[in-house]
Amino acid sequence: MFGYYFDLALRSLRRNPVLTALMVLAIGLGIGASMTMLTVLHLLSGNPMPERSAQLFYPQLDPQGIEDYREGEDPPTQMTWIDAMNLLNARKGIHQAAMSGGQVTVRPGQGDHRAFYVDARFTTADFFAMFDVPFARGGGWSSSDDDRQARVIVIARTLADKLYGEGQAVGKMLRLGQNDFRVVGVIEPWRPVPHFYDLTSGGYQDGEQVFMPLSTALALHQGIGGSLECWGYMSFDNLDRKTAPCSWVQFWVQLDTPAQQQAYREFLLSYSQQQKMLGRFMRPPNTRLHDLMGWLDYNKVVPGSVQLQTLLALGFLLVCLVNTVALLLVKFLRRGGEMGVRRAMGASMRSIFAQLLAEAALVGLCGGVVGMLLTLFGLWVVRQQPAHYAGLAHLDAPMLYATFVLALCTTVLAAVFPAWRACRLPPVRALKIQ
């Protein structure tokens, strides 16, 4: 039966090549534009740690002065050194890590190589286990290395291969700035998208090349950068990050069960109360505990311009669909005579309806192909943009299927009304006009 319908559809579409091309093009344009933007949106609002995102949490505390206090205001987005260390040493989670970002100067030993900067992450021992960072060789450092301010580092494989050749890095010494560090581990390329654990320098930056114990970096004045939010008037020259009233440390904790999560919320509250009693905190306890996806939402990582463009693309698709509905309506009604004959010969209203939908599905399928080609082109254009996320814009298998499903569904849906109108035409009238 379907074969027959498709045969009929093919004939009918061939009879009006201009109209058919117009419909296919309209569907293709609409699908291409919306799938390009939906792919980018899908990519940017994706889950960076699908297996573990529900267990990773970002606590917030409010150590600011009382002067500007307004009830209900959100606490700072980062922690002070003291609070981060207190939470770290309390060890209330499965894993926990404090961290900050920055740059280090890599000074390759051999004569003519010039020094260069690479992005670095200064953190604590649990970072690698908590975020499931894949190691190529060696491993992370221990928490006793954190305590001893050990001069150890983990580096990315690209950097390791560049400096030492493949598989040679572990155990080597590397000079960063004014100090020498022993390489204890090499990690595989690792770039969570979004860059969830530190959103202060944009949501989609590249992964870091060097990982170093936070305490070591502080002691040796390695280039801790990132955002620094302070309260009160003070000098920022020769700032002591350990004591200054500034928040600059990101803190993540892994909590596996709801009970652990509830216990951690209570712990944050009691910690705030205790700090207030000690006179360190001025404000009433003001704590938050976002999970990973909640934290991304809170920080509105997806750029507004991308959302706007997606909206625009969907609006465009809507116009394309209305256009298709109108053209299909015209096309179906014009064939009143043919349908009248078929009805008179005994075809049921249902089979006419099915035949018309089959015709629309064929248009949708062709539109899907055009749409996919346009999506590929659209993503290529996106990749030429200088944005951080641009290089990631590729069509993956689910989005490829989604393109066809969307094209097919929207076209068939668009055809429902015209087909219904057309198959309701009384066969007698259609024949009489003839």
Add this chain to the structure above:
Amino acid sequence: MHPILSALKHHKATVALVVMEIALTCAIVSNALFLIGDRLSNMQLSTGVADNELIWVRSDSLREGGTSGGAMSLEQADLAALRGMPDVTAAVRANSLPLLNASMWRSGISVQPGLPKATFNSIAMYLGTPGIVGGLGIKLEQGRDFLPQEYADYSPSANQAPPSAVIITRTLAERLWPGQSALGRPIFMGEKGKYVTHVIGVTTHLLNPTLSGRTNSEDNLLLPVRSVPGGMYVLRTEPGARDAILRDLPAVLDRVDNDRILTGSDSYARTVSDYFHDDRALIWLLLVVIGCLLALTALGVVGLSSFWVQQRTHQIGIRRAVGATRRDILRYFQVENFLIVSGGIAVGLLLAVAMNLLLMKQYELPRLPLAYLPVAALALWALGQLAVLGPALRAAAVPPVVATRSV
């Protein structure tokens, strides 16, 4: 008019669909046009410096235990070497440039002393070494350039007294002292406004390193300093010499001292152009969308009109047979199209305003100026008439004899 309307009543569904398509197109096109205008107006802001004559370069010294004196003498040596390059007319050090898109120090200031909190917040601080005003090509509207003795050792992050003189923009002057001359007036900074500096000059324009929103894009102070740690060298030259200078820069600086990392250098014109890259991309995107939408709508109208003409061939023949001229037939389809498009525009204008309100709420866009609406309406009317012309001419060409044939 009446027969046209009653004829349209027979095609309610089709007419409704076309009206809807035109309404959506109208709403999207007018909002897209507005977005384009909005971005364009941003891109036409004057930076306040000599865009096409500047080059900047950032360099970090790797010398160990750098003292501030050592850093300063290196700055001086670098500047001397840069000034010695052919075609370089000026070389200064600054902490940032307009539209550099890098973070910079911002402070609160007041126009009265002793206030517990600053009245004007988030004012950007430009720092420049001797020759900064002429070197960047900043145009003074009132007052004078800095005097040599006014350049001081100052770092805004160190909570210390600022230099005694400051140059501000006309926009900021108007904000601080509406309707009055700013020259000679004091600006208070620091905790409880304990430091003071005086306005000695007012520039026509000087944009901030980043623009946020549409307001306060020129809220900045220009302070005279002797050295800018962590800053950048800015060279002034002729537009034609920029590429050669950019090429030779690293070697010239390395001859002064090669234990350094050059972290970036570019011609300033390219920097400004990069700043607006996203805006340009959005404008192109919107233009493409507008073009596709209009083309689609036009083709849709052509398809429908052709169908109607074909369907009514018989009627047209009868009308011609009873005395209607070709002109009447042509006019009939044109008026019909005008009515449908007008219906679409009426709905579309409402939709456009609604869409703008939604965008305003979600993306902090300004209100849609009503002037955009007639533009979109006119465009659609013209488009509709253009689209219907072909089918209508075909209709007008139907000979009266058709009426006598039984199809």
